[in-house]
Amino acid sequence: MKAVAVRPGVKQSAFVADLPDPRLESIPNGRGVLVRTLQVGVDATDGEINEGLYGAAPKGDDKLVLGHEVFGIVEAVGPNVTHVTVGDYCTCTVRRPGPTIYDQIGRNDITSHHEYYERGINLLHGFMTEAFVDDAEFVVKVPQGLKHLGVLSEPVSVCAKGIEQAYLAQQRLQVWEPRLAFVTGAGQIGLLTTMMLRLRGLEVYTLARSRNPGLKQEIVEAYGGHYISTLDTPMEELASKVGRPDLIIEATGASHVAFEAMQVLNLNGALVWTSVTGGDHKIQNFPADKVNLEWVLGNKLLVGTVNGNRKHFAQGINDLALGEVTYPGVTERILTTPIDGLDDPQGILHELENRANLKVYVNVGTA
Ligand code: BGC
Ligand code: ZN
Secondary structure, X not given: OEEEEEOOOOOOOOEEEEOOOXXXXXXXXXXXXXXXXXXXXXXXXXXXXXXXXXXXXXXXXXXXXXXXXXXXXXXXXXXXXXXXXXXXXXXXXXXXXXXOHHHHOOOHXXXXXXXXXXXXXXXXXXXXXXXXXXXXXHEEEEOHHHHHHHHHHHHHHHHHHHHHHHHHHHHHHXXXXXXXXXXXXXOHHXXXXXXXXXXOOOEEEEEEOOOOOOHXXXXXHHOOOEEEEOOOOOHHHHHHXXXXXXXXXXXXXXXXXXXXXXXXXXXXXXXXXXXXXXXXXXXXXXXXXXXXXXXXXXXXXXXXXXXXXXXXXXXXXXHHHHHHHHOOOOHHHHXXXXXXOOOOHHHHHHHHHOOOOXXXXXXXXXX
16 A cells, blocks of 8 residues: 655655555454545644754654545444444544643643654654544544545644644633734635634734745635734834734744734734644844743733544534634635646655645545
């Protein structure tokens, strides 16, 4: 069976690997779900892994099968599986339990173990294969009517968790009624977050560098948000024009923007960091005293967030559905760049470098 794998730590090593067919019985307690892969999304994390900056192979293996954003169809289930059945569309969570108390209560997404297990990213093979098996615990059903957006289930789970974390943490304030949000970054996470914050009634400014954003701007505006090029209007200038945001979701992939965002947050505001930055960038001349003082006097909150558990997948899928009826046909415009088949791994990853591509994904099979 065909798969796309890399040699972690080696630059541009993606290659077509041959894997044994998955077996339902390899999952204990009759809890196996055999899934035939329909689509696999590719994102900046896959890019970093293929650049040798991030990711690790399963212990005892020298390759890592890529792919952590999957949409598939159930082919077979073990006798103790009840929530999905043959023919259902589905997606899969990414992180698998480690040894901590958080993992034991189904919160693998907040494991406190330094070693985390993520399919297609760290220590576990991913979904960029023709078929795979997993425990029913990690398989999430996607409704028939959302099959055209199913490949966005994982990214939208990451957004759902980020938003949830802000609202949960802000319960510290007893009342929090955020009005104005900045979303930094107009990649898939930025765009989906824009939609989800609009669904929650916020005024949203989505900030990205491009002066010529074309489709990104159209999508932001179709969701009722405002697209801002930071080359024309830097974040501080925007804040002085439209007000300081109560909520900032940072999703540029650039750590300096994460720190820049600290300088514009409103009193009592929440800043959510989502960028996974595998590089080694430093910033100089950060106004540390000023930011520290403002954060203390303003009771501000910073929360880092990663991954999503099955509850976040469910919330994200609900939001995709509500987004479809609220902004019909908009979200599918994110799906710019389908690639047929697994035969050209470097070609697949190369598409990430084209800034005009919002979502690169591979059509692996047909329903
Ligand atoms: C994935 C998350 C994962 C994170 C860190 C992201 O690209 O979408 O599921 O937890 O990378 O590895
Ligand atoms: Zn990802």
